Amino acid sequence: MKVIIDFFSKGTFWDILGIFFQYAVFIYGTSLLLAYGLLAILSLTSIRRYMKKNASVDYNIIIESPLAPGISVIAPAFNEGITIIANTRSLLTFNYPKYEVILINDGSTDDTLEKLVDEFELVQVDYAYREKLLSKPVKRIFKSTNPAYDKLVVIDKVNGKSKADASNAGINVAAFDYYLCTDVDCILDKDTLIKLIKPFMDAETSTVREVNGDIQIQEDYKRVIACGATLRMVNSCEVDEGLMMRVRPPRRILPRFQEMEYIRAFVLGKMGWDTINSVPNVSGGLGMFDKEVAIKAGGYDSLSLAEDMDLITRMGAYMTDNKKKYSVKYVPVTLCWTEGPTTLKVFGRQRSRWGRGLAQLMSTHRKILFNPRYGRMGMIVFPYHFFYELLAPIIEFLGILFYIYLIITKQINWPNAIILIVFVYTYSVMITTVALLWDQITFKYYKTWGETIGLCLMAFIEPFVYHPLIMFFALNGYFNFIIGKKHVWGNMQRQGFSPTKKKSTVKAG
């Protein structure tokens, strides 16, 4: 204590600030790494519980059951002309007894709609459309005259410049109590609907207890409002007519890093949060939702750049405001494969949007932060995202600047600096490797050990190559948010799926 008092009495302002910064960053960094470690342990608990619970489950019983709840599959499409037919066919072949596929042509400027009309024998129908959620005007609704495609509904609407707007139109048409939101260019597992509806049907309802000889019914209903699953990169996988034939880690370096990052985020992150009922969001690429709650929460916000997390936040807030218990679930199996950006330009645009979306979300829902009324969301989810997601790139960037300053002014203690860098590096490699191990526990997606270890090794170069990019683009997103720069949706050149290479233009952030 005396040493500290002496120091503060003798040191200059900048010395004190420097020391304070070093202490703060060390504590911040260590707590962040400990949080990751805790998430790793929690996710293992969750994965093991899921595996044990589902080992004896016969998923096929739902296929022939008259008690299966209906599900509406909502898939917005914008300029998907080249791949729309194969992808729609894929959506029409789920293993599930009662579902509809709602395809939203979000004002495409190519031949997406024409192709759909021709291929699926669509005709315009008199449809009583009621706008429960706001969206750009719906022009026409089509149904197929061919009974083989009776599950298909196609909505033609004015472009709303966001997936959120198109999804809202889809929800307005959805006939069932649950809806699955996905992207039309995603490759989905045939059992996606079965695997995602199960957590909704496993929700505890009421329990009868005997209290002092009296029978009492205790309502303990924790409504499942949303459920997600792991996403992976489709780049380098073999896909035939919308069906996944062979899973491979991407060969190109950028999608390969993303594959590793997705596994870490979903298998380790989301599953960890699932254990303590604090899942922050369900990915826009694949998620099943309780329609009633989604509508009451106001649906997707077309102005939000993080519309998926925004929806979950509002659904959670709605439940809390109405004093209803709820949970958001995650399953550790990969049910969706999406194409990751392969160029730095598109990747940067996507990550800047994510960064900006996070800042926007924190700003919009700031009343939830540290608000005990919102339970776990207010006291765990939001503080974690504020400190360890939103602030992380800023603190990291300031840390790098401080390091450079110390080097220039020759104040740096090189042995200690190296030890601290090695500390962060080895820990980050450990977290990624553990995430990949957890992934292997759930299912061996890669055929050869070479593919598995090859992906694991990416963890060693990630801190030098991939991580700085993410930090830079996140900061760029924050900057755009602060200056209020108008967001422009860019185009992403789809590479198509192996073995046949196709190209199409789709909307990407």
Added chain:
Amino acid sequence: MWNDLVSLLFLAYEQFMYLSLFIEIALIFIFIAIIVTLMSYGSILFRRYDSYVYQKRMAHLSPIIEDLITEQVLLNENLGKDIPVDEIEFDQQAISNKLFRKPVVRQILIDTLIRYRKNFRGEVGELLRKLYTEMNLIEDSFAKLRTFKWETKIKALVELTQMDIPISDSMLLPLTNSTNPTLRAASRNAYIQLSKNEPFKFFDIATEPILPWDQLEMFKIITNTKDVTIPNFSRWVSYSNNKSIVTFCLKLIAHYDQQSAIPAIIELLSTKDHYFRAHAINCLGKLSAEIAEEKLVTIYTSQPVNCQIEIIIALGRISSGKHLEFLKQEFLFSSNFDVQMNAARSIIRHNSQNSRSMLTEIMETTNEENQLIIKHCQNPLIKY
């Protein structure tokens, strides 16, 4: 050598103690991270190797087990000769092979026998069961049932149920009310399949719910299992305190068209829980309970929207024609879009002279928006 190592560690410890707290923490984390990373790599490789070894073992054992089943059961020369299955003998030398004493092999054997039994019924199915008991695999399953691990208990329940081996009530009935939902569901399914006299006895004592997913499984078992005595489910509708059991019974009543349950279901209309009430109304509709129509229409105005919609759907299912005017009024004047849609569907569902002329009249007199709803509901292309 040993002394050198100890002194080296001691020296390292001494130096470590002189470092600042930050560096000490960092070094500890580095050590942990390296160890965990190496262990993770080892585990990944080991798991893949283990899986490879298992596949190799299966490739070796499967033909041996398949041969045993083929020779002793499928090609048994006493099959089809009107000899009771109990009197058919197995080749004792073949079934007492030392290989079949290993726990791993016995488990593969049980799994294979179950797979076969799913595909063979009758005499062959019975002979598979006899092989299971004669090889004393039944003891393996009961040993699993006695463990503390719930997942192992479930495995045992599946094995014994598939092999149609009775389990005493004292052992099984408590499990049907377990707080572990997965074990509870497996036990209940086993109870229905194994209990010949009172397969639904656990309904009387169940305080834990039947989850919607478990209802799917139970529904399939009840409707697919031969020789299950189907009781009158209205007794639980009247007396059970367990909402999920009542809800499930309503689904079974509708499936088995138990008309005698209608009075008990009408009693449920006065329950306070509106989700529960909606289930009861739905069931009355599926039973085409004309007797309940008046009551449904009487309570309509005091109901929340979900129950109102169920009443309108029920009136459409019953289609007595007595309340067409009521449906028309709801269609024309309700401010709720879903009520309007379902009222239109219910009128169309009547498919009578009166309903058709009512629809024509509505189409001639109502506004464009309502006309669109009628067209929507009449369009055969729009399924849901």
